[in-house]
Amino acid sequence: MTIFNMKISKPLSVLLVVALWAGIYLPGLGKREIQGNEPKRMLPAMTMIETGNWLTPELAGEQYYKKPPLINWIVATSFLISGNQSELAARLPSAISILCFVLILVLMPSGWLSCEGRLISAIVFLTSVGIVDKGRLIEIDAIYASMTGMAIVLWLNMRSLNYSKWLMWLIVGLMLGLGLLLKGPVILLFFYLTVLFILRYEKKMLELISLPHLSGIFTMLIIFLAWAVPAYIMKPHDTEADKKTTMSGEWISDVLDCIIGMDKLDIVGWGMNLLQALAYFLPWLLFFPFLRCEKCMIEIPDDKKRLLKGLLMAITVGFILVSLMPGTRARYFVPLISISCILVGLLLSIITLGNTVSNLWKNTILIFSLLSLCSLAAGIFLVNMRYIVRVFELFNVKTMQSLETVCFHSAFWAAAVTVGVLLLVYNSRRKYCDSLSLTVLTGLLCTAFSLQFASFALPIIKQFEIKRPIGAKINEFLPREEPVYLFNFGISNYQSFIYYIRPPVKYIFEYDEVTDDVNYVLFDAGLYGDKLFEPGNFKRKPLVLTAVTLKKRKYILVQFLPSSHVPK
Numbered sequence: 001m002t003i004f005n006m007k008i009s010k011p012l013s014v015l016l017v018v019a020l021w022a023g024i025y026l027p028g029l030g031k032r033e034i035q036g037n038e039p040k041r042m043l044p045a046m047t048m049i050e051t052g053n054w055l056t057p058e059l060a061g062e063q064y065y066k067k068p069p070l071i072n073w074i075v076a077t078s079f080l081i082s083g084n085q086s087e088l089a090a091r092l093p094s095a096i097s098i099l100c101f102v103l104i105l106v107l108m109p110s111g112w113l114s115c116e117g118r119l120i121s122a123i124v125f126l127t128s129v130g131i132v133d134k135g136r137l138i139e140i141d142a143i144y145a146s147m148t149g150m151a152i153v154l155w156l157n158m159r160s161l162n163y164s165k166w167l168m169w170l171i172v173g174l175m176l177g178l179g180l181l182l183k184g185p186v187i188l189l190f191f192y193l194t195v196l197f198i199l200r201y202e203k204k205m206l207e208l209i210s211l212p213h214l215s216g217i218f219t220m221l222i223i224f225l226a227w228a229v230p231a232y233i234m235k236p237h238d239t240e241a242d243k244k245t246t247m248s249g250e251w252i253s254d255v256l257d258c259i260i261g262m263d264k265l266d267i268v269g270w271g272m273n274l275l276q277a278l279a280y281f282l283p284w285l286l287f288f289p290f291l292r293c294e295k296c297m298i299e300i301p302d303d304k305k306r307l308l309k310g311l312l313m314a315i316t317v318g319f320i321l322v323s324l325m326p327g328t329r330a331r332y333f334v335p336l337i338s339i340s341c342i343l344v345g346l347l348l349s350i351i352t353l354g355n356t357v358s359n360l361w362k363n364t365i366l367i368f369s370l371l372s373l374c375s376l377a378a379g380i381f382l383v384n385m386r387y388i389v390r391v392f393e394l395f396n397v398k399t400m401q402s403l404e405t406v407c408f409h410s411a412f413w414a415a416a417v418t419v420g421v422l423l424l425v426y427n428s429r430r431k432y433c434d435s436l437s438l439t440v441l442t443g444l445l446c447t448a449f450s451l452q453f454a455s456f457a458l459p460i461i462k463q464f465e466i467k468r469p470i471g472a473k474i475n476e477f478l479p480r481e482e483p484v485y486l487f488n489f490g491i492s493n494y495q496s497f498i499y500y501i502r503p504p505v506k507y508i509f510e511y512d513e514v515t516d517d518v519n520y521v522l523f524d525a526g527l528y529g530d531k532l533f534e535p536g537n538f539k540r541k542p543l544v545l546t547a548v549t550l551k552k553r554k555y556i557l558v559q560f561l562p563s564s565h566v567p568k
Contacts (some may be wrong), residue, residue, distance in 0.1 A: 003437050004092075013106050013115065017075075017122050017439070021102065023417065023447035024126060025095040025135050027410065030452030033468045035204050038495040040064070041138045042090050045075035049085075050503070055231050060486070061507025067389060069227065070181035071140050084232025094142040097136045101146040101338065102126060103154055103347075111160030112307060113342075121345025125149070128341065130280025130334045132446070140183050141334040147182060149338025151175040154343075155195065156307075165207075167215030176216070178222025190335045193318050198310035210444055211373035224538050266326075274323055276330035283335060283442070284344045288312075291343075296351045304350055311343040333565065346544050348435035358433035365441050366429060369422045373447050376418045379456030388460060399463035406459055414451035421448045470548045471500020474522065474557055477545040478502065484520045487528065493549060511537050520545075525538040525554040532558065 008016075034042065038040055044057035044064055057064045057072045073217065074093045102122035108425070110118060116396050125131055134142040151172055158168040179187030199205050208214060274501035278285065290296045297305065317337050322332050381387040392399060421444045423468040428437070478484055489495065490509065498505065501522075508514065516520060516539075523532065532542045541558040547556045 003432075003434075003440055008115070008119070008436075010107065010115070014103065015108055015121050017126070019098070019191060020126050020443045020447055021095070021099050022462035024132060024450045027179065029091050029095065029136060029449050030086055031458045032087070032453070034087060034496055034499055035137055035466045036139065038090070038138050039499050040066075041071050041075050042085075042138070043494075044069070044072040045079060045090075046085055046499075048076045048078060052089060053565070056226070056234055059491050060489045060498065063492045064491060065231075068181045068224075069231075071138075071143065074143070075138060076456055079172060089560065091136065091139040094135050094138055096421045096551065097143040097146040098131060099147045101153075108153070108157050109161060110157045112156060112304070113346055117345045117380075118348030119345075120348050120436060120439045121341045124284050124437050125338065125515040126539060127338050127443050127446040128284060128519070129282045130277075130330075132450070133280070134334055135329065141331045143182050144187065145335045146180070147175060147179050148335040149341070151187070151191050152194050152342065153341060155191075156198075162242040163186065165210065165212035166215065166366050169212045172400055173216035173219030174183060174223065175219040180220065180224040181227060186332075187335070188284075190314070190318055191322070194311065194314040194339060197313040197317075198307060201310050202480075205238065239564055262350070268326065273328055275321075276307045277323075277333040280330060280333060281434045282339055284340065287344050287347060290347060290351060299352065300350050304346065305335045308343060309347060311339055311346070315339050315343065334564070348439065351434065351435075353438075354433055355433075358438065360425055360445070361438050362429055362433065364427075365438065365445060367423050368445055369425045370446065372418050372452065373422055375449075375452055375456075379414070379452055380411065383456045383459055385524055400465055400469055402461055403463055404457060404459045410455040414448070414455040417444070417451055421445055424487065466550060467497040468500050468549060470497040471502075472547060473548055475500075475502050477557055477559075478520055482520060484522060485518050486522050487514075488524070489522075493524065495553075495555075497548075497550060514538055514540075516540075519560055521558050521560065523556050523558060525556045529554070529556060532556075558565050 001162055012261050019142060041058060042060050047058045048054045053059075054069070054076070057067075057069045070157070075090050078089045078093050078278045079085045082092075097298065102125055105122045105125070113121070130144060131145065154175060155168065155172050158171070176187060176191060179191075195208070196205075199207055236377070266447070291308060300308065318336050318339075319333065322328055322336075325332075383403070386403060389403060391397075420550050421441070425441055432438070472483070478501075479502075483502060485506050485508050488496065488509050489498070489507060508518070508521070523529065530545075538560065540562070542558045542560055544558050547554055549555070
């Protein structure tokens with residue numbers, strides 16, 4: 001196996017994969033304020049550390065059963081190891097899970113995928129749009145896709161090397177059990193679709209009723225039930241909200257939300273989610289048509305052809321099944337990316353690219369390399385030289401905060417990698433046309449864009465943050481070590497800026513919980529602004545300290561004055 005006329009050993013393959021991973025996923029990982037569902041992973045983890053209760057996750061003072069707790073355990077562990085509860089510490093597990101999967105791909109011996117194919121598969125996974133998008137956030141999807149891929153690769157590799165079937169299914173069962181604790185039974189859909197179609201094409205379906213396979217299922221269930229049973233029988237808290245919350249009810253509600261949607265049927269939204277899901281497979285989705293090309297398939301050995309057909313059918317059927325749910329979201333398709341990277345790696349390591357395809361691929365890389373040079377120049381001009389401020393003034397764009405000073409080291413590495421990739425692409429445009437070389441060039445180009453994003457785009461994005469400034473404004477009025485109480489936020493009414501309120505943060509739900517030791521309370525002004533001053537609601541006089549607004553909803557921080565300050 002060679003790349004750029006240089007023999008690639010396993011250590012060098014690992015070094016290349018780790019370098020690409022670090023360049024794509026680590027730069028600026030903790031700079032953006034929390035996004036999307038990240039608070040649902042971080043806030044329960046913070047509560048676990050504070051209360052010591054790791055059995056039942058809590059969100060905004062209520063027990064949270066929408067998802068099993070493994071993601072919260074992972075984040076809490078990262079917080080404890082790092083010694084802080086920062087965005088970087090929370091997001092790092094997503095990136096590390098991706099690294100674990102690609103290292104298994106590269107390092108683990110395989111009887112069905114060559115060293116070249118394993119390296120291509122690893123780079124394909126690292127550079128897929130959906131993985132890059134989700135791997136820089138602490139969402140379930142990146143870890144879930146990595147775990148799905150690990151289970152499939154372990155099964156394929158151990159089976160191809162004639163490992164003991166008992167050992168094989170024990171290890172796979174352990175991985176699937178962790179998948180159940182991460183997002184429930186959906187991992188079984190993607191895993192068993194792959195297994196079923198591969199066994200079908202190999203005419204070995206009887207493996208599914210073997211005792212080793214049943215032992216793997218038993219292992220998987222034991223791991224999940226070890227948490228689910230104690231959590232199910234554990235008594236809820238004393239709040240009325242918790243008494244109405246049951247694990248089974250929350251799971252059923254979550255499944256129904258996925259299947260039928262949370263709102264009325266939205267055909268346009270459903271279609272947009274499918275388009276976004278397809279975009280998640282880019283740029284490697286463009287190689288799928290080769291699987292329908294008879295000229296390409298004729299050179300593939302029968303055993304590899306069966307594997308390719310099985311993987312393609314698993315992806316196709318999985319995509320169709322997930323698409324049929326009216327409540328589907330683009331992120332539901334992300335685990336299929338791990339299967340597609342295996343398929344593309346296997347395909348590109350076997351077929352010979354024609355001149356037309358290789359030239360098109362090389363020219364595309366060259367064009368995007370030139371674009372990366374243009375974006376580097378724009379970043380230096382607009383951000384480093386701070387001309388973006390004048391642009392905003394010209395178009396009357398108002399920012400929430402001032403532009404940060406760009407770190408010299410970050411800009412230097414972005415420039416060095418961008419120029420280096422462009423020179424490498426230009427010098428090798430006529431020399432190298434093999435799949436591995438072009439895949440590595442694609443990975444390096446993706447790294448250049450990632451470094452530019454961290455160096456030049458993130459400082460601009462941070463100017464428009466709204467959640468972090470809200471937390472900072474509330475913190476200005478809170479005395480050190482004084483707890484702040486959030487009134488009736490709960491799961492249905494929680495807001496992501498809660499993460500930025502300095503601890504201790506506590507939750508109350510009834511008027512009579514505002515006791516004499518409760519001094520600072522945050523209220524939803526739309527729900528409780530008028531009731532604050534109604535006689536009989538509170539024993540002490542409320543003093544409004546500040547107000548903040550998020551998405552047209554106003555929240556007020558109130559200090560309840562001591563009884564001695566209340567006029568008789």
